[in-house]
Amino acid sequence: MEKEEKLFNKGFISITLINFIVYLVYYLLMVIIAVIAQDNLHATLSQAGLASGIYIIGTLLARLLMGKKLELVGRKAVLRYGSLFYLATTIAYLFIPGIGVLYGVRLLNGFAYGTVSTATNAIVTAYIPQSKNGEGINYYGLSTSLAAAIGPFIGMILLNLTNFYTIIIFSIVLIAATTVACWVFPVKNIVLTPEHRASLAAHTLDSYIEKKALFITFIAFWMGLAYSSVLSFLSSYAQAIHLVDAASFFFVVYALVITATRPLSGRIFDAKGENYVMYPSYFFLAAGLAALSFTTSSWLLLVSGALVGLGYGTFMSNGQAVCLKTCDSHRIGIALSTYFVGLDLGLGVGPYIFGILRSHLSFQSMYLVAAILPIACAIVYRLFYKKSDVIEEVVEEVTATTDTIVHSVHSVEDSVK
The missing domain is CATH 1.20.1250.20 (MFS general substrate transporter like domains)
Structure with a gap:
């Protein structure tokens, strides 16, 4: 043990x-x-x-x-x-x-x-x-x-x-x-029951997408979208504000902060629950992007790197843990692929979207827009997380009850015959 x-x-x-x-x-x-x-x-x-x-x-x-x-x-x-x-x-x-x-x-x-x-x-x-x-x-x-x-x-x-x-x-x-x-x-390898194998083998939406993971996947898309503004435009922004040397250490600070805080956030997740790490991740990313929009000095640029690390870095792993928490064991692979599709899609389309914004806004304004996205995620998470589970449980109970009634009717019909 x-x-x-x-x-x-x-x-x-x-x-x-x-x-x-x-x-x-x-x-x-x-x-x-x-x-x-x-x-x-x-x-x-x-x-x-x-x-x-x-x-x-x-x-x-x-x-x-x-x-x-x-x-x-x-x-x-x-x-x-x-x-x-x-x-x-x-x-x-x-x-x-x-x-x-x-x-x-x-x-x-x-x-x-x-x-x-x-x-x-x-x-x-x-x-x-x-x-x-x-x-x-x-x-x-x-x-x-x-x-x-x-x-x-x-x-x-x-x-x-x-x-x-x-x-x-x-x-x-x-x-x-x-x-x-x-x-x-x-x-x-996990051992599948005949029922689980049949459901996975079917060419239905359920065999490709885990519905229980869709909510956190939706949040992951917007978090990835916000973070893509850093990946795509930090170098150009650093040149514009003459902080190229400091920008080269941005991701070093990002990595150091994640290395130092990841174990702690994981223990908090297990001991206190996901909300104790998810909400801080939204607000730290928003603060990091906002700090980036206002930065005029090397130290503030590096502080924003630390805050972005605390935000996006914390969300990325703990969002994955939330995803695992919501799904059944035989659907772990589908749940994780669903989650990372959302994350990768946000990172993939983000440069295009922010590129359009950049043609109409300054870098500073663009990063302020990006900072709004994690705040919106926090609000949506507060309003709907867990409630989607409750709705799904109700649907499952209604379906099970309906199946029982139908089975009982068929049994009565068989008895009459």
């Missing part, structure tokens, strides 16, 4: 490290691909942007399709063959003659990344004790957050010191090592 309650078991540590490398390569390539498209393939700015963004389309397709495949085919098979596909599509970057081929490779590479990351997000839940669900998800989430800070940092350094092919070889070595680890790692 004591062994089962141990959070830092071998399986948990291994899958967390695998997830870190998967996300590291994703972020590493994301920050350099637009530059490479322009410099090596002579792409226009819009073509380079599409080469970067088309990756998200592949990821979203994988999230939708692999959520159900995780349990039908088995988590082990999805992780192993997904990692092989991730390796093959990363190698494909070495053979790109033009921008059209780059689009195809990016789409397939995004699909592969989405497949593996969806698998790792589900697999880790089997190695987290139920009593430490929030804490475990937050420690696991560190692998994603640190990769988001370290990946771009390594990518920019390698871009300045080497060339595209050297960066790809470096990425291939990392993914090859991860692929070996995925084939060695002892994945725990």
